[in-house]
Amino acid sequence: xxxxxxxxxxxxxxxxxxxxxxxxxxxxxxxxxxxxxxxxxxxxxxxxxxxxxxxxxxxxxxxxxxxxxxxxxxxxxxxxxxxxxxxxxxxxxxxxxxxxxxxxxxxxxxxxxxxxxxxxxxxxxxxxxxxxxxxxxxxxxxxxxxxxxxxxxxxxxxxxxxxxxxxxxxxxxxxxxxxxxxxxxxxxxxxxxxxxxxxxxxxxxxxxxxxxxxxxxxxxxxxxxxxxxxxxxxxxxxxxxxxxxxxxxxxxxxxxxxxxxxxxxxxxxxxxxxxxxxxxxxx
Amino acid sequence: xxxxxxxxxxxxxxxxxxxxxxxxxxxxxxxxxxxxxxxxxxxxxxxxxxxxxxxxxxxxxxxxxxxxxxxxxxxxxxxxxxxxxxxxxxxxxxxxxxxxxxxxxxxxxxxxxxxxxxxxxxxxxxxxxxxxxxxxxxxxxxxxxxxxxxxxxxxxxxxxxxxxxxxxxxxxxxxxxxxxxxxxxxxxxxxxxxxxxxxxxxxxxxxxxxxxxxxxxxxxxxxxxxxxxxxxxxxxxxxxxxxxxxxxxxxxxxxxxxxxxxxxxxxxxxxxxxxxxxx
Numbered sequence: 217x218x219x220x221x222x223x224x225x226x227x228x229x230x231x232x233x234x235x236x237x238x239x240x241x242x243x244x245x246x247x248x249x250x251x252x253x254x255x256x257x258x259x260x261x262x263x264x265x266x267x268x269x270x271x272x273x274x275x276x277x278x279x280x281x282x283x284x285x286x287x288x289x290x291x292x293x294x295x296x297x298x299x300x301x302x303x304x305x306x307x308x309x310x311x312x313x314x315x316x317x318x319x320x321x322x323x324x325x326x327x328x329x330x331x332x333x334x335x336x337x338x339x340x341x342x343x344x345x346x347x348x349x350x351x352x353x354x355x356x357x358x359x360x361x362x363x364x365x366x367x368x369x370x371x372x373x374x375x376x377x378x379x380x381x382x383x384x385x386x387x388x389x390x391x392x393x394x395x396x397x398x399x400x401x402x403x404x405x406x407x408x409x410x411x412x413x414x415x416x417x418x419x420x421x422x423x424x425x426x427x428x429x430x431x432x433x434x435x436x437x438x439x440x441x442x443x444x445x446x447x448x449x450x451x452x453x454x455x456x457x458x459x460x461x462x463x464x465x466x467x468x469x470x471x472x473x474x475x476x477x478x479x480x481x482x483x484x485x486x487x488x489x490x491x492x493x494x495x496x497x498x499x
Numbered sequence: 500x501x502x503x504x505x506x507x508x509x510x511x512x513x514x515x516x517x518x519x520x521x522x523x524x525x526x527x528x529x530x531x532x533x534x535x536x537x538x539x540x541x542x543x544x545x546x547x548x549x550x551x552x553x554x555x556x557x558x559x560x561x562x563x564x565x566x567x568x569x570x571x572x573x574x575x576x577x578x579x580x581x582x583x584x585x586x587x588x589x590x591x592x593x594x595x596x597x598x599x600x601x602x603x604x605x606x607x608x609x610x611x612x613x614x615x616x617x618x619x620x621x622x623x624x625x626x627x628x629x630x631x632x633x634x635x636x637x638x639x640x641x642x643x644x645x646x647x648x649x650x651x652x653x654x655x656x657x658x659x660x661x662x663x664x665x666x667x668x669x670x671x672x673x674x675x676x677x678x679x680x681x682x683x684x685x686x687x688x689x690x691x692x693x694x695x696x697x698x699x700x701x702x703x704x705x706x707x708x709x710x711x712x713x714x715x716x717x718x719x720x721x722x723x724x725x726x727x728x729x730x731x732x733x734x735x736x737x738x739x740x741x742x743x744x745x746x747x748x749x750x751x752x753x754x755x756x757x758x759x760x761x762x763x764x765x766x767x768x769x770x771x772x773x774x775x776x777x778x
Contacts, residue, residue: 327755329706331713332729332747339740440621441710445733455622456714459629467626474619 294370295377296428300421302378303385307393307420308412319386322379330438334372334445341368351447369446373438377431384427388420395419418492425492429485432478506767513763519756527573536564538571538723547739557741559731565742568723569749575724576753579639580705584697586643587704591650592693596681598651599658609655612648620645624707628716638717642704653696657689691768698764702757709750725750 306318325333342350348368392398393416401411439452447453451470458466507513526533535555536542542562550557556565598608615623627641661667662685670684709726711717718724725746732742 323758324751324755327702327706327751327758329709329713329726329729329747329750329754331710331726332743332750335729335733335736335743335747339736339743343737343740438621440619440625441713444714456625459622459625462629471618471622 292428292432294374295381295431298374299378299381300385300424303382303424304389304412304417306382307386307389310390315386318382322382325375325379328375330372330376331441331445333375334369334442337368337372338445351445369442369448372446373435373442376438377428377435380427380431381424384424385420388423389416392416392420421492422489425485425488429482432481503767507763510763510766512759513766516756516759516761516763519752520760523573523577523753523756526570527577530567530570530574534564534567534570536567538563538567539721547735547742549739550741556745557739559728559742560735560739563723565728565745568728569725569746572723572725572728572746572749573753575635575718575722576705576708576750579635579642579708580701580753580757583639583642583704583708584646584700586639587646587700588650588693588697590643591647592654592686594647595651595654596658596686599655600662600677600681600685605655608651612651615644615648620707621710624711625714625716628711633716633719635718638708638711641711642707645707646700646704649700650693650696653692654689657692658685661685661688695761695765695768698757698761702754702761705750705754705757 302318302322306315309315338350341348349365389412393412398411398416401415402408406415439450440456441452442448443450443453444456451473455467455470457463458470530538535553540563542558545554545558545562546560548554548558548562554564554566556569558564559568594608594612598605618626624641624645627644628637631637631640658681667680667684670680675683708717709724709729712724712726713730715727715730717726720727728746729743729750732739732744732746735742
C-alpha cells in the first residue's frame with residue numbers, strides 16, 4: 217500500500233539518479249521491484265528475506281540482537297507482572313479503596329496519549345529525580361546500564377496494556393470468584409490465598425492470556441511513538457523513518473517482521489491455554 | 500427514552516463525561532471570547548514564562564499564551580475526532596451492511612477489512628498522511644480510515660443476527676426492496692451498539708490525531724494543536740515543563756470524557772453489548 221504513495225518513487229528515483237553518492241537508494245529501488253514480483257507470485261523466497269534483513273541492518277547500523285524486539289519482551293514482562301496482580305487485588309478487595317484507586321488509574325491511563333506519558337515520565341524520573349537516563353540505548357539488558365535504559369521506554373509502552381490487562385483480570389476474577397466450585401473450595405477449608413491463587417486465578421487467566429497475545433500486535437503502534445521519544449533504535453522508529461523516506465523494502469520488512477512475531481506470540485498463547493486448562497487439547 | 504436517560508443518569512462517570520464534553524464544546528466555540536491572548540501572535544520577551552496572572556498556564560517558546568492555544572486547539576481536536584469518526588462510521592457501516600446482507604459481497608469486503616486491520620493503526624494512519632501530505636483534512640481521512648474495518652465488523656455482525664429475525668424476514672416477504680430492508684429495518688435496530696462504539700472511537704480518534712501531529716504529520720504550525728504543542732514543549736522540558744504538561748492534560752481530559760460517555764451509553768442503551776477493547 218505504501219508503494220502507492222504518489223510522487224514518491226519517481227521523485228526519489230530522480231533524486232537518486234542525480235545524487236550519485238547515494239548507492240543504497242538503487243538497492244531500495246531494486247528491492248521494491250523484487251518484492252512486487254514476489255508478492256505477485258505469492259511467495260517471498262529466502263533471498264528476498266535475506267536482503268530485507270540486510271537492508272534493515274544497513275539502515276541504522278544495527279546488529280541482529282539489537283533489532284529492537286528487546287523492548288517487546290521487556291514490555292510483556294512488565295505488563296504481566298503489574299497488570300495481573302493489580303487486577304487480582306482489585307477483584308479480591310472489591311469496592312475497597314484499593315479497587316477504586318487501581319481501576320481509576322487504569323481508566324485514566326487508557327485516556328492518556330502515550331507520548332505525553334513518556335514526556336511526563338522523562339520529566340519526573342530523569343530530569344527531576346535523576347534516577348534513569350533520558351533516552352538512548354546502552355548495551356544489552358542483562359547489564360545494569362542497559363537495564364536502566366530500557367526501563368523507562370518499556371514501562372511507558374506498557375501503560376495502556378497494564379490498564380487493559382488489569383481490568384480484564386479484575387472482571388475475570390469477579391466472575392470466577394462467584395462460581396460454585398470456589399464456594400466449595402472455601403467450604404472445605406482451603407486457605408483463601410490458595411483459593412484465589414490456584415482455583416480462581418487459573419480459570420480467570422484464559423481471556424487475559426488471549427489479550428496479552430493480542431496486545432503484542434498493538435505494541436508496534438505504541439512503539440513508533442515511544443521509540444521516537446526515547447531515541448530507541450527499534451523496529452517502530454525504523455518503520456516510521458522508512459515510511460517518511462519512502463523506503464519501501466524496509467517498510468515491508470518491518471511489517472513482515474512484526475507479523476511473524478505476532479503470529480509466533482499468538483501460537484505461544486494457544487499452547488498456554490492447554491497448560492492453564494487441561495481440558496483444552498489440540499489434536 | 501426516559502428509561503434510557505434514567506439509566507444513563509445513574510452512571511456517575513457517564514454524566515461527568517458528558518459534562519466534560521459539553522464544557523469543552525462551549526470553551527471551543529467561545530475560544531475567541533474567552534481566550535485571554537491571541538493564540539498565534541508571538542511575544543518573545545515573555546517566552547517560556549511560568550504560569551502567572553497574565554498567562555494562567557504560562558507561555559511557550561514564542562511567548563504565546565498556552566491557555567489561549569489550548570482553547571483554540573480544542574476546536575481542532577473535537578472537530579478532528581468527530582469528523583474522522585464520521586468518515587470511518589459512514590464508510591464502515593455501509594460496507595458492513597453490504598457484507599452482512601449480501602452473502603456474495605461478504606468475503607471480498609471482509610477480507611479487505613482484514614488487510615486494513617492487519618496494519619498497526621498508527622502505521623496505517625502515518626502511511627495515509629505520508630501519501631496525501633500533512634493537512635487537517637488528510638489527518639481526518641487518515642484517522643477515519645483506521646476505524647473503517649472496526650465499524651464494518653460491528654455493523655456486519657448486527658446485520659447477521661438481525662436478518663434472521665421475523666420482522667426483517669417479514670419485510671422482505673412483503674416485497675420491500677433491499678435498500679428499504681437495510682435502511683428502514685436493520686439499520687435503526689443497530690443504532691445503539693453503533694452509537695456506543697462511535698463514542699469510544701471518537702476518543703481513540705482524538706488520541707491518534709494527537710499522535711500524528713506529535714510526529715509532525717498533522718496540522719502545520721502556527722495553528723494551535725494539542726499534540727503539536729506537547730511535541731514543541733519537549734525541547735524545553737528541563738526549564739519549562741508546563742509547555743508540554745498542560746496541552747497533554749487537555750488531550751487527557753477530552754479523551755477521558757468520551758471514554759466515560761461511551762461507558763455510560765453502553766450501560767444505558769444496551770446492557771448486553773460487551774466491552775469494546777480500547778486500543
